[in-house]
Amino acid sequence: xxxxxxxxxRSLIEANRSPTMKTLDLRGSADLLCVNMMCEKVGEAxxxxxxxxxxxxxxxxxxLCLADNNICAFWT
Ligand SMILES: [Zn+2]
Numbered sequence: 001x002x003x004x005x006x007x008x009x010r011s012l013i014e015a016n017r018s019p020t021m022k023t024l025d026l027r028g029s030a031d032l033l034c035v036n037m038m039c040e041k042v043g044e045a046x047x048x049x050x051x052x053x054x055x056x057x058x059x060x061x062x063x064l065c066l067a068d069n070n071i072c073a074f075w076t
Contacts, residue, residue, distance in 0.1 A: 006018040008021065008023040009023070009024045009025070015053045016053055020060045022060055022063065023061070023063040024065070026050070026069065029069060031050075032045045032047070032049070035049075045071045
């Protein structure tokens with residue numbers, strides 16, 4: 001039987017469908033490219049999409065990988 005939800009999500013699309021995901025692996029992912037015109041980071045790597053997904057489906061999350069995404073400016 002196919003599992004309905006991902007325990008390990010590897011994209012924001014998977015994460016969106018995975019309310020019980022334990023691990024989110026966005027290593028080198030294009031998903032972090034910001035498309036929000038209201039955001040100062042539009043066109044760059046940004047966490048606004050990620051934060052929306054985690055607000056919805058992040059309750060079970062134990063591991064988050066954001067390596068290789070050019071995100072050095074996230075928390076400045
Ligand atoms: Zn943004």
